[in-house]
Amino acid sequence: MAEKPSSDSPAPVTGSDKDPPLVTSLEPGAPIHPDAVDPELINLKVPPQRRHPLVAVAVLVVSLLLLYKMRADISYALLPEQPVSLGAVDSAAVAKLAGQGDKFVRIAGLPDHRNSVAYDPKGGRGRVQVFRVLGTASKLLVARKVTLTAEVSNDFVGRLRPISEVWFAEALRSYFKQTQALRAIDLDKLKTAATGKLSLPLSTLDRSGLPLTVSKDQELLIDVLFDEDVRVLLSKEKFPSEQDARYEVERLGLPHGPGIETRDGFGYVLRLPPKGPERQKVLAQIDSLGIWLWHRIETYRIPSALLSVTAAGLELPGPDSLQQPVRYRAPLLAAPPPPVQPTVPSGPSPAAAVGTTASAAPTTASAADNKLLTAIREPLTVLSWNEVQAVQVSEPLTVPEDAFVLFDGETPKQVQWAPPIAGLLALFILLNIYYLIRLRTRPEDNG
Numbered sequence: 001m002a003e004k005p006s007s008d009s010p011a012p013v014t015g016s017d018k019d020p021p022l023v024t025s026l027e028p029g030a031p032i033h034p035d036a037v038d039p040e041l042i043n044l045k046v047p048p049q050r051r052h053p054l055v056a057v058a059v060l061v062v063s064l065l066l067l068y069k070m071r072a073d074i075s076y077a078l079l080p081e082q083p084v085s086l087g088a089v090d091s092a093a094v095a096k097l098a099g100q101g102d103k104f105v106r107i108a109g110l111p112d113h114r115n116s117v118a119y120d121p122k123g124g125r126g127r128v129q130v131f132r133v134l135g136t137a138s139k140l141l142v143a144r145k146v147t148l149t150a151e152v153s154n155d156f157v158g159r160l161r162p163i164s165e166v167w168f169a170e171a172l173r174s175y176f177k178q179t180q181a182l183r184a185i186d187l188d189k190l191k192t193a194a195t196g197k198l199s200l201p202l203s204t205l206d207r208s209g210l211p212l213t214v215s216k217d218q219e220l221l222i223d224v225l226f227d228e229d230v231r232v233l234l235s236k237e238k239f240p241s242e243q244d245a246r247y248e249v250e251r252l253g254l255p256h257g258p259g260i261e262t263r264d265g266f267g268y269v270l271r272l273p274p275k276g277p278e279r280q281k282v283l284a285q286i287d288s289l290g291i292w293l294w295h296r297i298e299t300y301r302i303p304s305a306l307l308s309v310t311a312a313g314l315e316l317p318g319p320d321s322l323q324q325p326v327r328y329r330a331p332l333l334a335a336p337p338p339p340v341q342p343t344v345p346s347g348p349s350p351a352a353a354v355g356t357t358a359s360a361a362p363t364t365a366s367a368a369d370n371k372l373l374t375a376i377r378e379p380l381t382v383l384s385w386n387e388v389q390a391v392q393v394s395e396p397l398t399v400p401e402d403a404f405v406l407f408d409g410e411t412p413k414q415v416q417w418a419p420p421i422a423g424l425l426a427l428f429i430l431l432n433i434y435y436l437i438r439l440r441t442r443p444e445d446n447g
Helices: 039-043 053-069 071-077 091-095 169-177 187-191 242-251 277-288 350-369 418-441
Strands: 084-088 103-108 111-119 128-133 140-145 155-162 180-184 202-205 211-214 219-235 265-271 292-303 313-317 380-384 388-396 404-408
Touching: 053 071, 053 418, 071 418, 111 169, 111 180, 187 202, 187 388, 219 242, 219 277, 242 265, 277 292, 313 388
Parallel strands: 084 103, 140 404
Antiparallel strands: 103 155, 111 128, 128 140, 155 404, 180 388, 202 211, 219 265, 219 292, 219 388, 313 380
16 A cells, blocks of 8 residues: 655655555656556545434333333332222222322222123234223223123223223223213102202202202103013014904903004013912913013103102103003993893794893903003093102213223233333443544544
8 A cells, every 4th residue: 555645745755566556756747547546535535424412312211111111011010910909999999099090909899781882902802891980970980801701790890090090091992972871869868858849959968878959851761660560562463463462361350441553563561469479380480381571661751840849759741741651440340230130031032042042242342442452531630659660860970180091910920021122222322422422522532
């Protein structure tokens, strides 16, 4: 390799013939060799290879953000594997958990599957159902994976998280705002209310002990059990027409209401005998015939301003003023005809035979009519306290800001990946801090 000449001396430098000539070693005006080397380029300093400081700053900021997002997973992964048992929770117990972060807990409560919502997570995971725990004023929700096996236990074990840290919180709130949930009024509190029209707005308690306010614009739903009646349904597969179904019902010998045709069959209301062995015998007979039967529970819908409280029960306008389920009255039994003294005719008379046959037909028809229940139409309808099963109001669901979501089945062991990832991010942060410090201690390299 050619020796490096002095920049102020044009003298040639001796060296190997294979080395490329220097530009300064040529005669003035001589053509420049293609492989000639400019000594000024040789004297230039080669700058060290380095990253731009903004790249290190960007890596530092991203690592810090990821650590901040993972703070809940890191703390949850370090919890013991034994859950903390909270027992049966209510709204007061849930409120005490505010500000304590994620917890691995075991709770017991009654789920509200009626107003639940389900979603399908991405990545091929199974469907998840989210529902409220009753009695917590919507402050506790449970997210559970839907399985094919029936869940008979109301115990939930998993990760308890504030709803503000759950990614689907806003979607959940918007869904529940469009959902109307039923809340049952405490009947004991309602019985002790002042006699007469309800004083609205009515401040009372629901059956779970939570405050409840009934306004004058709300509608009340009153569930009433008709203990003397039972509903039956005769399938169209066995009884193609209403006449066939009515004939089978009349064979039971019970007072019954008119038939109603449904998609699956023909329905009737039957009046049962008083409670006792006779009623049990009749129910067993109906069941042996393959007829579907169930209790007759009807729902009365009434504006709260029209309801009155009495000592006997709840009073509301009659069916002529307010649409409501039909109440039946037992048929009035006709007085038996006076006994007829038998007479022995001297001979058969065709006219007498015809008269006997003609009188037999009306007797059979009247016997069937005596088994038909008649509808009651009175100015006022009184629902006795023994009949009333529930008085409910419908209102939209509101999830409070301090609510919690329990992810059932999620244990600290399932997030053990969080601490190693956090350690790797911490290493990135330290390396980039060290790099930025070195840049500040070597200002001569920044030129």
